[in-house]
Amino acid sequence: MSSLKKFAVATPRPLxxxxxxxxxxxxxxxxxxxxxxxxxxDMVSTFAKESRLRAEIQVGLITFGGKAQMHLPLVAAHGxxxxxxxxxxxxxxxxxxxxxxxxxxxxxxxIPSRAYRPVLILLSDGQPTDDWEAPFKAxxxxxxxxxxxxxAMAIGPDADEAMLKDFANDAEAPxxxxxxxxxxxxxxxxxxxxxxxxxxxxNPDISTAFVVPPPDDDALDLDFQ
Amino acid sequence: MSTATPEAPKKNRTVLDQHGQSYExxxxxxxxxxxxxxxxxxxxxxxxxxxxxxxxKRNSWTxxxxxxxxxxxxxxxxxxxxxxxxxxxPGYVMELMDGLVPMTELMQVATDALMSDEGxxxxxxxxxxxxxxxxxxxxxxVLAELHGRGLAYGDLSPANVFVSQSxxxxxxxxxxxxxxxxxxxxGQQGVFTPDYGxxxxxxxxxxxxxxxxxxxxxxxxxxxxxxVHPLKGNVVLEGEPEREEAALRGELPWVxxxxxxxxxxxxxxPREITLNAPLRALFERCFNAGLNNPGxxxxxxxxxxxxxxxxxxxxxxxxCGSTFFYTSKHICPFCDHAQDTNRTILLQEYRYMxxxxxxxxxxEDVPESLIRxxxxxxxxxxxxxxxxxxELKTLPLGTSLxxxxxxxxxxxxxxxxxxxxxxVGTQVSLQRASDDKxxxxxxxxxxxxxxxxxxxxxxxxxxxxxEHVVWRFNW
Numbered sequence: 284m285s286s287l288k289k290f291a292v293a294t295p296r297p298l299x300x301x302x303x304x305x306x307x308x309x310x311x312x313x314x315x316x317x318x319x320x321x322x323x324x325d326m327v328s329t330f331a332k333e334s335r336l337r338a339e340i341q342v343g344l345i346t347f348g349g350k351a352q353m354h355l356p357l358v359a360a361h362g363x364x365x366x367x368x369x370x371x372x373x374x375x376x377x378x379x380x381x382x383x384x385x386x387x388x389x390x391x392x393x394i395p396s397r398a399y400r401p402v403l404i405l406l407s408d409g410q411p412t413d414d415w416e417a418p419f420k421a422x423x424x425x426x427x428x429x430x431x432x433x434x435a436m437a438i439g440p441d442a443d444e445a446m447l448k449d450f451a452n453d454a455e456a457p458x459x460x461x462x463x464x465x466x467x468x469x470x471x472x473x474x475x476x477x478x479x480x481x482x483x484x485x486n487p488d489i490s491t492a493f494v495v496p497p498p499d500d501d502a503l504d505l506d507f508q
Numbered sequence: 509m510s511t512a513t514p515e516a517p518k519k520n521r522t523v524l525d526q527h528g529q530s531y532e533x534x535x536x537x538x539x540x541x542x543x544x545x546x547x548x549x550x551x552x553x554x555x556x557x558x559x560x561x562x563x564x565k566r567n568s569w570t571x572x573x574x575x576x577x578x579x580x581x582x583x584x585x586x587x588x589x590x591x592x593x594x595x596x597x598p599g600y601v602m603e604l605m606d607g608l609v610p611m612t613e614l615m616q617v618a619t620d621a622l623m624s625d626e627g628x629x630x631x632x633x634x635x636x637x638x639x640x641x642x643x644x645x646x647x648x649x650v651l652a653e654l655h656g657r658g659l660a661y662g663d664l665s666p667a668n669v670f671v672s673q674s675x676x677x678x679x680x681x682x683x684x685x686x687x688x689x690x691x692x693x694x695g696q697q698g699v700f701t702p703d704y705g706x707x708x709x710x711x712x713x714x715x716x717x718x719x720x721x722x723x724x725x726x727x728x729x730x731x732x733x734x735x736v737h738p739l740k741g742n743v744v745l746e747g748e749p750e751r752e753e754a755a756l757r758g759e760l761p762w763v764x765x766x767x768x769x770x771x772x773x774x775x776x777x778p779r780e781i782t783l784n785a786p787l788r789a790l791f792e793r794c795f796n797a798g799l800n801n802p803g804x805x806x807x808x809x810x811x812x813x814x815x816x817x818x819x820x821x822x823x824x825x826x827x828c829g830s831t832f833f834y835t836s837k838h839i840c841p842f843c844d845h846a847q848d849t850n851r852t853i854l855l856q857e858y859r860y861m862x863x864x865x866x867x868x869x870x871x872e873d874v875p876e877s878l879i880r881x882x883x884x885x886x887x888x889x890x891x892x893x894x895x896x897x898x899e900l901k902t903l904p905l906g907t908s909l910x911x912x913x914x915x916x917x918x919x920x921x922x923x924x925x926x927x928x929x930x931x932v933g934t935q936v937s938l939q940r941a942s943d944d945k946x947x948x949x950x951x952x953x954x955x956x957x958x959x960x961x962x963x964x965x966x967x968x969x970x971x972x973x974x975e976h977v978v979w980r981f982n983w
Contacts, residue, residue: 287828287843291775292619292735293745296752334612334667336619336731337703399749429853479539480701 295339298400299357300330300478301387303380303437305407306348309443311371315408315438318464320368322471329475330360338399340478343387347380349373357393377407378415381422388427401431402478405450406470408438415446423450432477436461436470523555531555531593531601538610538667542569542686543599552606556684560689570598572686579688580657581963605731608681609673611666611732619735628777628830628842636832637733637782638822638831642678643671644729644816650680651725652808654688654910655718662687662716664724665701666732679840679972689716703737704728707758710803719802725811726794733783738762738795743771762795762888764788781841784821784833786814809908817906820891823852834892842952850960852920857889857904858978860968865975884978891979893921900969900979916969916977917949925954926983928967939966946972955983 292490301490302323310316330340343357346369355366387393422428435447435458447458459470521533530889531548533555543558560566569836573589593599612635619660621630635643638838647669654661661682672679687699699716700709706723730738739755741763752762755771763773779788790806798805806814825840826847832840834854838847863879870879889904897920901913916934920927929952930936936949941964955965962982968974 287632287830289625289627290622290735290777292622293737293740293775294623296749334616336615396748397746414983476539 295335295337297341297359297394298338298481299341299394299398299401300360300474301341301343301345301357301384301401301403303345303347303377303384303403303405304354305375305377305409306346306369306371306373307375307409307412308348308372309409309441310348310369310438312438314464315467316369316371318467319406322468323366323369325468326471326475327360327363327366331354331363333360333479335361338481345380345383346386347376348406349376351376351379351383353383353387357387374412375407375409376413378418379410379470381418385418385422385425385428388422388431394427395411399481401427402474403428403431403433403450404435404474405447406436406438406467407431407442407447409441410443411446419446419450434474434477435459436467438467478504523557523593523597523599525591525593525601527591529591530618532651533557545683552603554602554604554683555593555599556602556686557597558576558592560598566598573598573600576685576688579659579690581654581659581685584653584682586654586661586682586685586688587679588688600684602683604670604681604683607673608670608679611643611669611671611728614671615666615732615735620737631735631777632828632830632842634723635678636829636831637833638676638819639675640732641815641819643680645819646678646680647811648725648729648808648815648906650682651719651721651965652812655721655808658690659688660690660716660718661685661721662689663699663701665704666728666730667701668730685942687716690750700724703756705756706802707756707800709803710753710757714802714895717802718808719805722805722811723794723798723802724806725808726791726798726805729811729815730791730795734776734779736763736773738764738791739771741771741773745773758800762799764792765796766792778841781832783982784818787818790814802956813906813908816910817889817904823847823894826851850957851921852892852979853895853926853983855891855893855900855919855967855979855981857887857891858966858980859885859887859975860970861885861975862973864973867873893919893926895921897927900967900977902977917967919967919979922954923957925956925959927952927954929953934969935971937968937972939968940964959983 304319306316327342330342331341340360341357342355342360342363344355346352346354381385394401433450433452434456435443435451437447437458438461444458451458461467461470522530523533524530531550533546534549535547536544543556545554548555558569560569570592573592576897577589587602587604589600591601591777593601613948614818616644617634618631621627639770651661668682668684670681670683672793682942698709698712704724704727706720709720714720727738739760739762740752744755760771761768763771764779783791790810794805821833823834824831824842825845827845828843830840830842832842834852838849840847861883864884866879866883875908889906891898891905899915900913900917900919901910903910903913915931917936918929928936928949930949937946938949939946960983965981965983967979968976
């Protein structure tokens with residue numbers, strides 16, 4: 284058999300999804316960290332199955348619990364074989380996490396200029412324990428973070444809602460308040476949906492705003508056995 | 509913070525239709541902004557559940573589906589609402605045959621192989637050029653029929669077009685008929701899929717109609733054949749997303765623009781080998797003149813004719829298995845293999861008008877030589893005959909009535925020669941150009957392989973004294 288010729292095709296445009304997750308000690312209570320881990324796994328596996336003809340969804344996970352770190356560097360979702368689960372523990376160094384996020388966003392090697400506008404997700408169940416105000420402002424003021432879709436989830440009554448509200452920039456989607464572990468899952472289902480529908484059918488007449496379905500209305504929340 | 513309870517294993521959800529019939533939802537096959545399409549406990553029965561979150565949206569969606577149920581979609585391979593789902597969320601029931609995959613898969617498999625250094629294996633594995641042409645011909649014909657019924661499809665994209673998984677078949681089904689709309693409806697509905705929506709929809713100037721369908725079809729066809737997007741040239745691919753948006757709104761020339769090369773593309777499968785001249789001409793009309801003048805775009809009937817005709821112009825490589833457009837060079841453009849020239853013959857169609865009929869009503873002084881020349885009209889239609897039997901009909905492949913046209917004769921190129929078998933009731937005769945000798949073909953007969961010497965033959969399909977179809981070839 285003669286060898287088939289080779290031709291180049293376009294590499295898909297990256298679509299970065301960056302999650303800043305609170306993994307401080309309090310997240311270990313009431314099944315929160317377990318719900319978050321399950322939600323992350325679901326989200327990444329759904330992204331992995333998405334068509335890569337137009338966009339390649341990339342996922343980066345930053346955690347802050349004890350210390351801030353890059354839990355999963357920004358990688359193509361379909362190439363993620365698996366990642367270690369979040370462990371809850373320690374204080375809430377949110378400021379350091381904001382710095383990590385800003386450095387990642389501004390890194391033109393990791394997020395080239397041809398990338399689609401990133402999606403930033405911040406979730407927390409408590410108050411920052413480090414000096415967070417300056418890093419927060421620097422992140423929110425950075426050019427790319429301003430262009431990004433920023434979503435926030437306040438978990439439980441102790442979360443710093445005012446700060447989370449400042450972080451979120453989608454006028455149609457105020458911060459989402461999770462009251463239990465199941466809400467964490469619902470929030471990420473909505474995040475997943477809002478990312479994947481960017482490349483699916485769109486109707487400008489119908490607002491494609493970020494909408495978390497009401498808890499009593501889980502007709503669409505299908506888990507197949 | 510309420511205490512999290514470990515969740516009990518959930519049962520599959522059950523939905524009810526307007527007649528009280530229940531369906532257990534067993535899996536998810538598609539998900540979009542408007543709803544989720546699920547498999548059910550019944551084979552080939554799908555349920556789409558709306559994503560509408562408010563009472564108002566639910567009602568408007570339901571009335572849209574009710575309207576759709578009254579549209580004349582019978583007999584078309586379009587999965588459309590059979591019954592309304594009323595509980596617990598509005599939705600509808602539709603039927604879809606199994607063994608189908610979305611067209612996106614053809615593109616993804618072919619693209620992945622090229623990106624992972626496996627070359628064209630993915631393109632060939634998903635049916636190569638000929639099957640792509642067949643699928644596009646079928647899709648264009650279905651859409652042309654829909655347009656003929658006064659309806660536009662609306663949100664055409666490879667995710668909504670399902671095709672046979674098996675390479676032996678080229679069935680096409682459209683799903684997600686929610687946006688099918690009467691053309692007369694003024695452009696309120698601007699639904700589209702990114703990359704496939706017509707520029708005027710993206711600019712917010714128009715709703716869906718047959719011309720926006722024509723655009724979406726052309727983008728799909730171009731991408732499936734060449735694996736690149738017609739509006740994404742090098743400057744777009746390397747540029748920021750804003751430039752891509754501008755290109756999709758119709759602000760940059762298309763990648764193969766004959767003069768303006770500002771958005772030219774250096775990658776993708778070469779158009780010379782994936783598109784024949786008539787197809788290139790249609791793409792040029794759609795993406796150049798039709799970019800911002802929707803009325804210039806080819807109709808789906810024109811697309812269907814061109815794709816059907818193209819399916820008759822292919823040869824298959826003996827070496828790599830690729831199908832490719834026949835040329836007199838007999839070289840496979842996908843692997844450069846030189847083909848055995850005896851594997852194929854080219855048939856060209858003519859209409860023959862007997863001199864006696866032609867002379868009727870003409871002045872006496874028209875010279876006989878002119879009459880003899882004018883007897884023959886070349887139609888421009890051609891067929892490539894390779895190793896499978898082919899029917900020749902009253903109309904050539906690439907005309908909308910071909911499927912229903914009467915077969916006149918079957919020709920088959922085999923190792924031992926060219927077999928010709930007249931259909932019942934058709935007078936078939938073979939004329940040799942070198943000496944004008946005419947032989948009647950009354951049963952399955954052949955021209956032997958060892959008599960092949962490049963002489964022209966005329967295969968007459970009809971009584972010699974009547975106007976009829978003639979196919980010309982060299983043997």
